Amino acid sequence: MIDPGTGPTESIPLDRIDFSDSRFRIGRIHREDALARSVEMFGILCPPTLLATGNDYVIISGHNRLEAARAVGTHAAECTVCQTISPRIFMKHALLKAYRGALGPAGKLRSVQIARSLGADEIELGHTAIRGLGIPDEIYRDHAFISGVRALPGELLRYIDQRDIGFKPLKSLMRLPAEGIGLIAQWVEEYYLRLNIFRDALELMLDIYRKKGSIEEIAGILPRPGADPHAEEERLHEALFRIRYPEYSGIIAAADSIRERYRDRGVSLVLPSRLEGGSVEARISFGRKDSIEKIGKAIGSIAPGDIRSLLDLLS
Known part of the structure; x- marks a missing residue:
């Protein structure tokens, strides 16, 4: 595999790229008009990297750029093509994305998962993941945690990376039961919660779960489609706060x-x-x-x- 940003390029027809294969996708999803306009006017400025798979290609890096090119009607793009994929070079791609601010917590963990599947050396990978990507040591070594994050609902995974929630809130999220994760996923999908509201709601939900042993009491706090987003965020926070602190309701009544x-x-x-x-x-x-x-x-x-x-x- 070729180092990111190096090596010869060749013109690859977009209809030979398997856009449905996202096995190497780790970066945030961006479908911005600015990117599409740039690609339409100037082409793809930094060549994507592809893996040759017989007569077709799988994207290793450059998903957003290639999707933008396809959206504006481009038929072919200059790409770097690899015949094999090395875990060491793949992690260089991950580091480059992280330094550019294009990699969130879930994407960082996904890069570790991919590198392991490619046969990465654990000592070398650990150094890159912990020192380079900022993944906490205890999370890096917890294979079940990383697999659990990967299994989260798609919209919640995208939110985690788009909002860059951090690893501490991610640990809190993973301590919730499946019903709690499903509930917060519904809110994120409907209203894309502000980060401070998300973090507060998460900690309140976790406190309630620890105290009561279930989330039954909060299961009915569902988003109302089409309502004012900020009002709904406040409703969620207020409802969780009242359940977490029952004495609060009495004080408010007074x-x-x-x-x-x-x-x-x-x-x-x-x-x-x-x-x-x-x-x-x-x-x-x-x-x-x-x-x-x-x-x-x-x-x-x-x-x-x-x-x-x-x-x-x-x-």
């Missing part, structure tokens, strides 16, 4: 009773999300035609004792 009284007076008392903060806001709206008496009455309706009670509820 706060809501105070806030409801003030809402009737035109005063909005705003608490920090999940009571995590150090301040309470009182918001009052006044109109141009409001009298001094009305303004004074609204301001005077705020009782210091009520504000103090709300502040005491904050964590």
